[in-house]
Amino acid sequence: MTDTSNAPYAFEGLDRVIHEKARLGIMTSLISHPKGLAFTDLKKLCDLTDGNLSRHISVLQEAGLINVKKGYLNNKPHTTCALTAKGKKQFLKYLDVLEGIVENANATAKSLKATNRKPA
Amino acid sequence: MQDLDKALQQIGDIRSQIASSTEFHGFGPAAVATTGVMALTIGVWQHLQPPASTTQYLLQWIVVAAVCSIIVGSEMYSRSRHEHGQLAAALLVRALEQFLPAFACGFMLTAFCFLVAPDTLWMLPGLWQVCVALGLFSAARNLSPTIKLIAAFYFVCGFTVLILSHQAAGLSPWLMAIPFFAGQLMMACALYRQRRNG
Numbered sequence: 001m002t003d004t005s006n007a008p009y010a011f012e013g014l015d016r017v018i019h020e021k022a023r024l025g026i027m028t029s030l031i032s033h034p035k036g037l038a039f040t041d042l043k044k045l046c047d048l049t050d051g052n053l054s055r056h057i058s059v060l061q062e063a064g065l066i067n068v069k070k071g072y073l074n075n076k077p078h079t080t081c082a083l084t085a086k087g088k089k090q091f092l093k094y095l096d097v098l099e100g101i102v103e104n105a106n107a108t109a110k111s112l113k114a115t116n117r118k119p120a
Numbered sequence: 121m122q123d124l125d126k127a128l129q130q131i132g133d134i135r136s137q138i139a140s141s142t143e144f145h146g147f148g149p150a151a152v153a154t155t156g157v158m159a160l161t162i163g164v165w166q167h168l169q170p171p172a173s174t175t176q177y178l179l180q181w182i183v184v185a186a187v188c189s190i191i192v193g194s195e196m197y198s199r200s201r202h203e204h205g206q207l208a209a210a211l212l213v214r215a216l217e218q219f220l221p222a223f224a225c226g227f228m229l230t231a232f233c234f235l236v237a238p239d240t241l242w243m244l245p246g247l248w249q250v251c252v253a254l255g256l257f258s259a260a261r262n263l264s265p266t267i268k269l270i271a272a273f274y275f276v277c278g279f280t281v282l283i284l285s286h287q288a289a290g291l292s293p294w295l296m297a298i299p300f301f302a303g304q305l306m307m308a309c310a311l312y313r314q315r316r317n318g
Contacts, residue, residue, distance in 0.1 A: 027127045028134065029141060031134070031137070031138050032134075033141075034141045034142075088138075089205075092135075092138070092205070092206045092207060093206070095131055095134060095135060095206070096206055096312065098131060099128065099131045102124055102127045102128050103128065104127065105124055106124040106128065109124060119260065
């Protein structure tokens with residue numbers, strides 16, 4: 001394992017599985033719906049095609065971040081996805097790292113602005 | 121820089137959204153049961169050594185309520201940090217937001233009865249129980265569903281106590297001790313079951 005104490009910009013906590021744009025959208029949609037979301041709702045919320053959504057759902061499922069339930073509703077196939085406990089934990093960890101990055105960038109931007117304002 | 125502030129705000133919003141749909145595990149069954157036992161103890165004590173006046177009766181209960189709040193509050197703080205990790209702060213704020221209106225209402229009613237209308241002091245035990253019921257109804261969404269039943273119990277008790285204390289000549293210690301002992305023990309059982317079921 002690499003030592004990150006001397007590499008503050010390594011961002012080890014940014015999980016690659018979650019960090020991808022479409023998967024981040026899926027995770028964010030699911031985190032506010034603890035009972036899960038139907039495949040069609042997720043497709044609309046994340047603006048993804050059937051194929052793309054299926055592919056990203058498989059990646060998240062393989063990582064143990066989401067649960068997929070396949071069943072029937074009104075005699076039609078009905079797929080629902082929900083976050084697992086691990087998925088929720090990982091997403092909160094991801095949010096913490098992301099918040100740290102934005103806070104650092106914000107502090108740097110503010111100090112640069114203050115330096116530029118000082119008269120020569 | 122405004123974009124960065126906006127991004128931080130959005131991350132905070134996402135966290136609050138997660139908190140709103142998360143069951144709060146900050147209340148400890150043991151601490152809640154202890155408050156019930158304390159209510160029964162003070163009831164027995166007041167029965168054996170009746171207070172000299174209604175004011176003294178109520179002041180003793182206010183002291184017990186303050187001690188119970190400290191016990192439940194400090195356990196809530198430490199437990200939520202242990203149980204919820206990164207979400208603890210958001211969940212604690214949410215719990216306080218839910219209980220604060222009922223708590224403020226109880227506090228203001230107490231101040232009103234003591235300072236403005238001392239002839240209505242007999243109403244306080246019933247009104248306190250109604251305030252507890254409203255606080256629990258408000259927090260029930262983030263707690264176990266059984267909490268709604270306990271809130272209903274406190275609500276019914278509150279109005280029953282109002283009727284009984286209106287009919288009686290003086291305030292009986294049991295008007296406070298029995299509802300709070302039974303209510304807090306039921307809540308401790310509900311919290312224990314919630315904890316066991318994960």
